[in-house]
Amino acid sequence: MNDESLFxxxxxxxxxxxxxxxxxxxxxxxxxxxxxxxxxxLNIRQxxxxxxxxxxxxxxxxxxxxxGVTLTQDGERIGSSMMRNSRLLExxxxxxxxxxxxxxxxxxxxxxxxxxxxxxxxxxxxxxTTGGIxxxxxxxxxxxxxxxxxxxxxxxxxxxxxxx
Numbered sequence: 001m002n003d004e005s006l007f008x009x010x011x012x013x014x015x016x017x018x019x020x021x022x023x024x025x026x027x028x029x030x031x032x033x034x035x036x037x038x039x040x041x042l043n044i045r046q047x048x049x050x051x052x053x054x055x056x057x058x059x060x061x062x063x064x065x066x067x068g069v070t071l072t073q074d075g076e077r078i079g080s081s082m083m084r085n086s087r088l089l090e091x092x093x094x095x096x097x098x099x100x101x102x103x104x105x106x107x108x109x110x111x112x113x114x115x116x117x118x119x120x121x122x123x124x125x126x127x128x129t130t131g132g133i134x135x136x137x138x139x140x141x142x143x144x145x146x147x148x149x150x151x152x153x154x155x156x157x158x159x160x161x162x163x164x
Contacts, residue, residue: 024071025041026038110139112132114147
């Protein structure tokens with residue numbers, strides 16, 4: 001299995017990534033990886049966790065049984081690179097955003113576009129994200145949606161222009 005074919009931007013690939021990150025996080029804390037622990041971190045119901053663990057088991061990313069969940073060698077490798085890359089990216093992007101915001105002359109207009117920028121999206125405020133962009137810089141206009149509709153984008157931009 002190669003990394004490029006697994007994470008190609010589909011909804012299922014994003015779920016695989018989300019579950020692997022959650023499992024990796026539980027493992028880093030030194031806790032046993034259990035269905036209820038994964039459900040609590042991801043804020044979802046346990047039957048959904050079971051269904052996804054079965055898929056990850058079929059893809060040879062986890063060993064899932066009644067005894068618990070462990071990452072396979074492929075799961076360890078992919079999870080390790082994802083955690084390293086996402087944490088590094090989060091730190092770099094937060095710093096870069098603060099620098100860009102501080103160096104921009106007034107008047108400054110910040111538009112949060114999409115559910116993830118507005119509130120952190122389905123990931124919210126968890127171990128791998130900072131939540132909404134307003135945790136880093138002040139936001140003038142929020143345009144929710146995943147993805148936002150074109151009409152919402154136009155309306156949000158017009159609202160931002162009116163604030164100048």
